[in-house]
Amino acid sequence: MLIVQKYGGTSVGDLDRIAHVARKVAKTKEAGNDVVVVVSAMSGETNKLIEWAKHFSKTPSKRDMDLLLSSGERVTSALLSIALNEMGYPTVAMTGRQAGIVTDSSHTTARIEKIDPAPMRRALDEGKIVVVAGFQGITADGEVTTLGRGGSDLTAVAIAGALGADKCEIYSDVDGVYTTDPRIEPKAKKLEKISYDEMLELASLGAKVLQNRSVELAKKLGVVIEAKSTFKDVPGTIITKEEEIMEKPLVSGIALDRNQARVSLRGVKDRPGIAAEIFKALAQENINVDMIVQTIGQDGKTNLDFTVPENELELVRQVMDRFKEEYESIDYDPHVAKVSIVGVGMKSHSGVASKAFETMAQENINIEMISTSEIKISMVIDEKYSELAVRALHSAYELDR
Amino acid sequence: MLIVQKYGGTSVGDLDRIAHVARKVAKTKEAGNDVVVVVSAMSGETNKLIEWAKHFSKTPSKRDMDLLLSSGERVTSALLSIALNEMGYPTVAMTGRQAGIVTDSSHTTARIEKIDPAPMRRALDEGKIVVVAGFQGITADGEVTTLGRGGSDLTAVAIAGALGADKCEIYSDVDGVYTTDPRIEPKAKKLEKISYDEMLELASLGAKVLQNRSVELAKKLGVVIEAKSTFKDVPGTIITKEEEIMEKPLVSGIALDRNQARVSLRGVKDRPGIAAEIFKALAQENINVDMIVQTIGQDGKTNLDFTVPENELELVRQVMDRFKEEYESIDYDPHVAKVSIVGVGMKSHSGVASKAFETMAQENINIEMISTSEIKISMVIDEKYSELAVRALHSAYELDR
Numbered sequence: 001m002l003i004v005q006k007y008g009g010t011s012v013g014d015l016d017r018i019a020h021v022a023r024k025v026a027k028t029k030e031a032g033n034d035v036v037v038v039v040s041a042m043s044g045e046t047n048k049l050i051e052w053a054k055h056f057s058k059t060p061s062k063r064d065m066d067l068l069l070s071s072g073e074r075v076t077s078a079l080l081s082i083a084l085n086e087m088g089y090p091t092v093a094m095t096g097r098q099a100g101i102v103t104d105s106s107h108t109t110a111r112i113e114k115i116d117p118a119p120m121r122r123a124l125d126e127g128k129i130v131v132v133a134g135f136q137g138i139t140a141d142g143e144v145t146t147l148g149r150g151g152s153d154l155t156a157v158a159i160a161g162a163l164g165a166d167k168c169e170i171y172s173d174v175d176g177v178y179t180t181d182p183r184i185e186p187k188a189k190k191l192e193k194i195s196y197d198e199m200l201e202l203a204s205l206g207a208k209v210l211q212n213r214s215v216e217l218a219k220k221l222g223v224v225i226e227a228k229s230t231f232k233d234v235p236g237t238i239i240t241k242e243e244e245i246m247e248k249p250l251v252s253g254i255a256l257d258r259n260q261a262r263v264s265l266r267g268v269k270d271r272p273g274i275a276a277e278i279f280k281a282l283a284q285e286n287i288n289v290d291m292i293v294q295t296i297g298q299d300g301k302t303n304l305d306f307t308v309p310e311n312e313l314e315l316v317r318q319v320m321d322r323f324k325e326e327y328e329s330i331d332y333d334p335h336v337a338k339v340s341i342v343g344v345g346m347k348s349h350s351g352v353a354s355k356a357f358e359t360m361a362q363e364n365i366n367i368e369m370i371s372t373s374e375i376k377i378s379m380v381i382d383e384k385y386s387e388l389a390v391r392a393l394h395s396a397y398e399l400d401r
Numbered sequence: 402m403l404i405v406q407k408y409g410g411t412s413v414g415d416l417d418r419i420a421h422v423a424r425k426v427a428k429t430k431e432a433g434n435d436v437v438v439v440v441s442a443m444s445g446e447t448n449k450l451i452e453w454a455k456h457f458s459k460t461p462s463k464r465d466m467d468l469l470l471s472s473g474e475r476v477t478s479a480l481l482s483i484a485l486n487e488m489g490y491p492t493v494a495m496t497g498r499q500a501g502i503v504t505d506s507s508h509t510t511a512r513i514e515k516i517d518p519a520p521m522r523r524a525l526d527e528g529k530i531v532v533v534a535g536f537q538g539i540t541a542d543g544e545v546t547t548l549g550r551g552g553s554d555l556t557a558v559a560i561a562g563a564l565g566a567d568k569c570e571i572y573s574d575v576d577g578v579y580t581t582d583p584r585i586e587p588k589a590k591k592l593e594k595i596s597y598d599e600m601l602e603l604a605s606l607g608a609k610v611l612q613n614r615s616v617e618l619a620k621k622l623g624v625v626i627e628a629k630s631t632f633k634d635v636p637g638t639i640i641t642k643e644e645e646i647m648e649k650p651l652v653s654g655i656a657l658d659r660n661q662a663r664v665s666l667r668g669v670k671d672r673p674g675i676a677a678e679i680f681k682a683l684a685q686e687n688i689n690v691d692m693i694v695q696t697i698g699q700d701g702k703t704n705l706d707f708t709v710p711e712n713e714l715e716l717v718r719q720v721m722d723r724f725k726e727e728y729e730s731i732d733y734d735p736h737v738a739k740v741s742i743v744g745v746g747m748k749s750h751s752g753v754a755s756k757a758f759e760t761m762a763q764e765n766i767n768i769e770m771i772s773t774s775e776i777k778i779s780m781v782i783d784e785k786y787s788e789l790a791v792r793a794l795h796s797a798y799e800l801d802r
Contacts, residue, residue: 015453056420056483057487065479065483067479067496070475071475074472075453079453079454081468082454082461083457086458093464
């Protein structure tokens with residue numbers, strides 16, 4: 001098999017951990033696999049470099065930041081390569097450029113445009129382990145770029161796609177994707193397999209295993225991901241095509257997002273395009289509006305409710321003040337949370353939503369907003385009932401089996 | 402004027418010092434100059450990375466070491482660029498690759514093969530300050546290389562040559578080249594100007610301002626160097642062509658090298674090629690033999706004396722043991738030092754050497770070995786007379802004026 005492994009900052013956080021990673025890579029190689037390893041910067045290094053940059057400027061140029069931050073992964077890849085050599089495994093350490101990773105020119109948030117797999121392929125054909133500095137690439141003009149948050153995951157997935165790898169293993173300090181946050185519901189179970197779409201819904205709702213960009217790229221390239229623990233030698237969670245999952249559970253998991261605030265406009269003038277104007281203004285400030293509910297009020301006026309990230313509420317207030325001629329009253333509630341039920345099985349089954357509403361009713365939890373998609377039901381509730389709601393739903397859908 | 406400035410590890414040793422360097426660069430720019438700045442890694446960083454590598458292997462691959470060590474200069478160049486931007490100066494930070502520096506493939510000791518000055522020229526034409534990560538380049542195949550000790554000086558000199566710069570300023574914690582080590586002779590004077598050849602003789606004899614490779618390259622490219630202090634705002638020492646120095650002093654400086662040991666062979670068989678064999682064997686062990694004196698002894702046998710670096714004496718013993726059939730006796734003396742008198746003026750003046758010998762005689766110092774070149778007279782003496790010899794010669798040639 002050809003396996004791409006990615007080890008994050010915590011996994012390579014100090015020299016002992018790099019040695020541990022080297023042993024894991026060697027074991028994979030010894031099992032008869034070809035191996036490409038993608039590494040992040042040692043944890044703390046990137047933050048140190050950012051702090052240094054901030055010492056000089058609150059707004060350092062993105063081009064300079066890319067030059068600065070790309071150095072961390074180079075260090076880790078060289079050290080891991082040295083460690084593997086010492087254990088008797090021939091390696092080729094590669095920067096993003098040397099691994100053929102070409103990006104667009106959006107410094108600090110670059111997108112991978114293409115990968116020339118020839119240099120990696122050549123090294124693998126020679127029996128070598130390829131060690132790639134994650135998170136970075138170069139533009140067609142030779143400018144150094146970085147890929148933004150979760151960039152090393154993206155590097156790994158993109159390489160797995162370009163090489164047609166059998167699997168892309170993403171190692172972190174979390175050992176997989178759970179039916180819900182085990183800190184809230186100790187009965188949470190680790191999922192054996194999950195579809196890309198379910199993972200996307202779970203990730204955006206708070207599960208911290210994988211960035212959505214990586215899951216989206218994996219879906220597009222058909223890369224099978226396994227999210228695993230660096231420190232526990234147990235199977236992780238496979239993220240793959242829906243068709244690969246034989247037994248499709250009705251519900252795969254319950255996600256919770258506490259970083260939500262509700263904005264409620266009452267008596268909005270029924271002028272065409274007013275909602276569009278408001279959401280455009282919020283988008284221009286890069287405020288991510290999540291759920292939106294519009295209801296008919298009195299006198300032909302409408303009520304508009306939507307949720308925004310709680311930590312952007314102050315900015316939202318400033319934007320909404322510009323529209324104060326357009327509504328009668330406004331209310332901000334930072335004390336809400338969003339609970340979501342995710343599962344590909346609900347596409348073909350009815351009754352999933354009604355069970356959620358019944359469960360909330362049994363627990364006397366008021367549902368303030370509802371939104372549904374093909375594979376997800378989200379409810380906004382009072383934040384203080386968050387844990388109760390998660391545990392009740394987890395049990396109602398028999399996720400504790 | 403177009404000025405290339407190079408700041409070493411101590412000069413950029415922490416964030417405050419980088420800010421100080423930014424102010425110096427800005428001042429040069431404000432004076433109406435075009436400026437290219439070459440920076441080293443922050444002092445301590447390179448050693449830290451080497452230690453990390455040694456944690457994994459006593460013999461890390463040179464290719465991996467280059468990937469590892471080249472990261473330090475990238476960090477400094479990005480930080481300096483950020484600092485200059487914040488002060489209002491547009492910059493372009495460049496890696497060795499981006500600055501067009503192409504080297505051969507001798508990892509960790511690469512030689513610069515060529516520089517494509519076009520990217521730097523373009524940035525300068527746009528009024529920008531160019532900030533280059535020193536010490537590094539890439540091969541024609543895109544492999545990352547580093548230039549070895551004094552590599553950032555080499556980068557600066559090579560860039561100055563490629564751009565036809567008016568001056569290459571090398572900043573360090575030393576403010577210039579002195580007539581002798583001021584710690585030995587407090588009356589030592591800073592030289593205003595010195596020729597490349599004199600500098601080469603002084604550097605190899607212990608002055609730590611500039612690596613010989615850089616001086617040789619500057620001589621070849623006709624680059625005028627000024628060795629200056631980062632911390633004191635005073636003129637440094639200009640290193641230039643002999644023809645540029647109007648008033649050629651008889652003697653420019655007195656150098657001392659304590660890291661010398663003398664090997665004395667007595668009764669060497671007069672077999673053709675024996676000396677060649679011995680020196681070839683030493684060269685194969687990378688032992689740098691300095692002075693060699695051969696004298697006729699008794700019975701047609703010869704005596705052979707030579708000096709080697711004191712810290713390689715043990716290795717020398719091992720090599721010499723292989724030849725023990727070839728000589729009657731051998732003696733090792735680690736307690737010797739080499740005192741040298743350097744000056745282009747001695748080419749056209751007689752009596753320089755005899756003054757040296759007279760001075761030694763007056764001080765009752767026995768001269769054990771002598772070697773002379775066009776611009777240098779070296780004497781090996783008992784190490785305990787080192788300081789006395791330096792001070793006496795410094796005074797005899799009126800270097801304290």
